[in-house]
Amino acid sequence: MAKVKLDYMSLSMRAEGSDDMVRELSGRFLDMADKYAAPGFYFPALPPSVFEDGCRDPEELNTGDMKPLTTPKEVAPGADWDVVAIYDDAGIPSIMHRFRRMSNKELFGGSDKPHPAFIIGGEVYDEIYISVYPNVMINGKPYSLPFQKPAGNITLDDFSKACFSKGEGWHPMTAAEWGFLANLSLKLGTLPHGNTDYGAWHGDHKEHGQKAPNSNRTLTGTGPETWTHDHTKTGVHDLCGNIWEVLAGLRIKNGVLMVAANNDAALPETDLTQCGDDWKLLTDDKGAPVYVSASGSEIVFTTDNDEAGGVGSSEWGKVKTECKSEMLKEYALFAGEEEAYCYIDATEGEYIPFRGGYWGDGESAGVFYLHLDCPRSNSWTDGGGRSAFFKKKQKAER
Template sequence: MKEFVKKKAVIVMDSAGLPNYMTMFYMEPGTYEPEDVPELFKIRNKIVPAVLVSQFTNTMIKGVPASLPYQQPKHTISYDEAAAACGRKGKGWHLMTNTEFVYLLHEAEELGHTIGGNTNYGSNSKNEQESGVRYDSAGRTLTGCDPLTWSHDGTADGVFGLCGNFWEWVTGLRLHKGVVEYTPNNDAAVEGYTEKPDWTVAEVNGRPLKLYGNSAGDVVMSVAEEIEENWEGCHMADLQLEELDEVPEIAYKLGIVPHDWKHETAGLWADSELEESVPIRGSSFLSTSIGGAGALRLYYARSDVSGNVSLRSALFLEDWELVTELLKAGATAHA
């Protein structure tokens, strides 16, 4: 964590007139050097002063996502539909990016905080004493009713729901026939994600990094020239390496696995058969054995929908005056 990066829980009104409970990460001008700025704040060759992430998995109100407590999260929505819906919130609003999600994971890691969540039909599979408020027989839980241990930093100002309840679509990461590709910095945070991203191949010493499922039932991280066309899932601790002595730094940077992956029971899935596999992150209410905030599935197509996949909107601000409005005690600002 950079000491010049601050955070605060705020309420922001979007262009549809909906209030949104957000965690704002911000940097005051003059307090940092450009080379020290986290990728979170780097968007299309600019450094923005603030990025806000929905505190809660989003519900849907008249076709517009909103981050509100005591709500049922929206599910059964495709990747492209989720991105388009977030764009309807106004300038700077977007479907949460992989860079943003991983920033929260890394902050938790640096704090020594394990993010809990609903991974067992309403409760935490690793600690049954922790539970949310269920609203259906399936075990899904309402937003805003979680214990503090379920926020990304263990505080009320943090982001909730990253672990369990619903998987979440994120932009800016994919598999292209098994090859890991990403958008640099936080460039995926484009309004409505309407621009075609510039995909960059993740490389290790000039060789493309790949993920695939093999016929033995493993997920393999590889830089081999030829890989199997298959899909599979496993605990991260069971990940196999091929033509690699260790997990490369780019895999940590993209949040494919954590640094302590050899002890991580969260699941990792990869499909090298599809032309494009887009990510869902964070596990769901029925992820009893493979759940965790770092869980990652790279085997969904853009058009896929599921009753355990939801969405989370985020917002970037380019105007410091908007940030100062939000910092005023008890203020609700428009963005």
């Protein structure tokens, strides 16, 4: 057995367990700290932690091989976002971006209701946290850390299970949350660039990241400011290109679009299995189900069940929508980026989404890029994901 406590500025890690485990985690922590301090890398004094002091008292019980950290406290009000380090129940931090609640009207001129990313289990939340970086896997759990080769070869179900295992509030990034970020980037006029041409952005090779060894993936966070959702150094990185990202809470089944209620895909008790009871129809503004008719380079969103079916791929700018649906807007299922591609399989069966594109997609990639043609058992070397977090309301807060 080994035991270690490491501190770097506002980050703290405490591990107790097998020698190999402690050695590996300590090495990762020190490597991250060393790279934060590398010349030319900007991060404002390292993100402030939302935890009291990083560790519980020594007499508190272990959770598995790691001592758990203190639970989050409320973040002081201030800017509309914060970048923070949030520790999971294994004692390892993730760099997360806080987003405050916005309405559909604020985002894209829709109704006054909160965007569904902020409604979880019937409760309206003031904020959610999304991984700044595509995740890397450590001891079977996903983490948002800079200068890492993002994980690949993950299925939706395995990644969801890994995210939920991090503790209360942790979950796989959902289709509602991705839709929120895509709409926000569009609203800000900062649609993200990224690794779309083997380490660089196809539109300007001066925009490039640091490649991972023997890979076309770039290390997380090594691209320029334009590779974030808001074109700032502290934005959410790599939503365009690098690796595909699997999302929970959206599917197409037998040609009809289905979602979890609001952001209930963030809850482990929500049954979103293939035959799960918690899938809801994605509808138009009159409550009619939205189907997809696809054939070759033609894709149509329609409420006509007779037209449903087929397989198609097209630039978003050529996709047709025959109905008015605020829900399609909420989930960024529209031509927010006209050159970004949309692939949909509307044949019999269930298909789940990957979004963003990968390192070789060129102008087809983007935060609006959609692959809704994958069985849930699908895993790609260029397909990964990112975790998200919300501080679950206690009964006294309701």
